[in-house]
Amino acid sequence: MITRFKRRNNDGPNGQPIPTDENVNSGWAEWQSIRNELESAAPGYGLNMAHAAVTRHANGPHKDHPALCCLSGESPRQTWTFSDLECFTNQAANVFRNLGIRPGQVVATLCGRVPELYLTALGALKAGAVFTALYASYGPEPILHRLAASQAALLVTTRRQYSKIQALRSRLPALSHVLLTDAPDKPEPGVMHLPALMDAAVEDFHIAPTDPETPALIHFTSGTTGMPKGVVHAHAAALHQLQTGRTVLDLKPDDRYWCTADPGWVTGVVYGFLAPLMAGITTIVDDAEFDVRRWLRILAEERVTVWYTSPSALRRLMTLPSKPCREFDLGALRHVFSVGEPLHATAVRWGEDALGVPIRDTWWQSETGGIMIANHPDQPVRPGAMGRPVRGIRAAVVRPATAGGPTVEICGIxxxxxxxxxxGWPSMFRRLLGDTGAYGRRFAGPWYLSGDLVRCDAEGLFWFKGRADDMIKTAGHMVSPFEVESVLLEYPGVSDAGVVGVPDMHLGQRVRAYLCLATDIPADENLRGRIMAFARKRLGPALAPREIVFTETMPKNQAGKILRRELATGRP
Incomplete structure (x- = not known):
């Protein structure tokens, strides 16, 4: 269970006052205005994300406005108004409460972009639980790690996904309930059918008063020195999520919005459904995997006006030998935004030619909880630039300070x-699960350190230069080398493992593993295939290496740490 915490939103982690400027001050004024807007809809009840996203619209003039349009490659489309969504999420909240889920306990999902995922998320938030989503492409070990780290008390999943961990459930003592979206094959203690439970639940639910600092979301991120950490965000994050939905994504009342990110990634939660629903617009979700013609057909037939996607997907569109974009009417598009990895200048120019609008890059992290830097819709796009800080955010380029000075100093232009x-911004992460010391190390005085290397030009534009750590971004997934190496080292005969990301035109980065074998193990294609199959089974296709290189030595420093940069250059 995650307990409520208290922090002053205008201070750094150790109470230091933050520097301010006009951009920061205007943002704080907007956050306060949004807080007044959200809390006035439920006087005396504080701030709850689900109330901001659903209930206040269902109780107002937007109640009959389409809220969520769920598309599927296998079943008919479903469109719910805000009034419909209020009833269904109330039923979900009642299901969780009836099962004994208490405020602060964690409710997780392990499924595709199906309607039950969104009902679970919003119902959990209404019930005071903390929500986290796991990628359906994960294998057993990543799933177990995240469920154990979050101490999830309830999991919503499918029979197929549950089979990955069914035999290992004894390793999850906190997991009291598993709710399947499809009917169980046979009765099993602690496993129930979610649709049946919802059918039996009443459609009325009263959201308890919610302090803005109450924990709401856990997003798992990857690191290079340990297993992925759970990043905790509070309900107060809604202030920045709604603000950036309006000022960066430029969401308007009649927009039809589509974010292609899976909710297993922070973008798929924050801007996949929370921010657009808070803005009161129609949000489109699709449970099918990437398919060029399907995506273009959705953009055209659904008359999508704002599209938020990844550079990986855009690169795949760009490299097609034909010009399928020309075959579809994309005239409704007002904006296209990208997130997840640097967007090259060629993609921006391609967007104007193929899609009719420039692609605007945005930058943020799981820890920031919302967009921090963006190519704003009211400003010309500078191809290749990250953009400028959003209102309320002060960004700087820093380096370690000289001896005797402050912990960091600001670099020159x-x-x-x-x-x-x-x-101090509202959506800033509040803690890391299981490692309170690591939280403090992410800050230097009043500054949060992102781990990304950048430069800032004389016009205030930020430009991405590289990563300060070794995290791998492949096809929109965040991969921890340590997590992959840990599994590879379990294979008999593997004596050492080093994992890096190498450039890939379609994936952004491709996961490559360098393996040292025991002296009596011959390195051949048969062994390579067996190890890759083992890794895919344990980690899932999203995290498993796509390439294995056998090597006799592993480059390491004097402390015994792998020199990943040497591996990435292909020189083990």
């Missing part, structure tokens, strides 16, 4: 350093 953000 055009100098490369680490991107830092002045702490």
């Amino acid at each position: 055009g100098e490369t350093g680490e991107l830092a953000l002045a702490a």
Whole structure:
């Protein structure tokens, strides 16, 4: 269970005052205005994300406005109004409450982009639970790690997904309930049928008063020095999520919005459904995997006006030998935004030619909880640039300070350093699960240190230069080398493992594993295939290496740490 915490939103983690400027002050004024807007809809009840996203619209003039349009490659489309969504999420909240889920306990999903995922998320938030979503493409070990780290008390999943961990459930003592979206094959203790439970639940639910600092979401991120950490965000994050939905994504009342990100990634939760629903617009979700013609058909037939997607998907569109974009009417598009990895200048120019609008890059992280830097819709796009800080955010390029000075100092114009953000924005992460010491190490005085290397030009535009750590971004997935190496080292005969990301035109980065074998193990294609199959079974296709290279030595420093940069250059 995650307990409520208290922090002053205008201070750094150790109470230091943050520096301010006009951009920061205007953002704080907007956040306060949005808080007044959200809390006035339920006087005396605080701030709850689900109330902001659903209930206040269902109780107002937007009640009959389409809220969620669920598309599927296998079943008919479903469109729910805000009034419909209120009833269904109330039923979900009652299901969780009837099962004894208490405020602060964690409710997780392990499924595709199906309607039950969104009902679970919003119902959990209404019930005071903390929501987290796991990628359906994960294998048993990543699933077990995330469920154990979050101490999830309830899991909503499918029979197929549950089979990955069914025999290992004894390793999850906190997991009291598993609710299947499809009927169980046979009765099993602690396993029930979610649709049947919802049919039996009443459609009325009263959201308890919610302090804005109450924990709401857990997003798992990857690191290079340990297993992925759970990042905790509070209900107060709704202020920045709605603000950036309006000012960065430029969401308008009549927009039809589509974010292609899976909710297993932070974008798929924050901007996949929370922010657009808070803005009161129609949100489209599709449970099918990437298919060029299907995606273009959705953009055309659904008359999508704002599209938020990844550079990986855009690159796949760009490299097609034909010009399928020309075959579809994309005239409704007002904006296209990208997130997840740097967007090259060629993609921006391609977007104007193929889609009719420039592609605007955005930058943020699981820890920031919302967009921090963007190519704003009211400003010309500078191809290749990350953009400028959003209102309320002060960003700087910093480097370690000289001896005797403060912990960091600000770099000059055009100098490369680490991107830092002045702490205190509403969607800033509040803690890391299971490692309170690591939270403090992410800050230097009042600055949050992002781990990304950037430069800032004389016009205030930020430009991405590289990563300060070794995290791999492949096809929109965040992969921890440590997590992959840990599994590979379990294979008999593997004596050492080093995992890196190498450039890939379609994936952004491709996961490559270098393996050292025991002296009596011959390196051949048969062994390579068996190890890759083992890794895919344990990790799932999203995290498993796509390439294995056998090597006799592993480059390491004096402390015994793998020199990943040497591996990435192909020189083990």
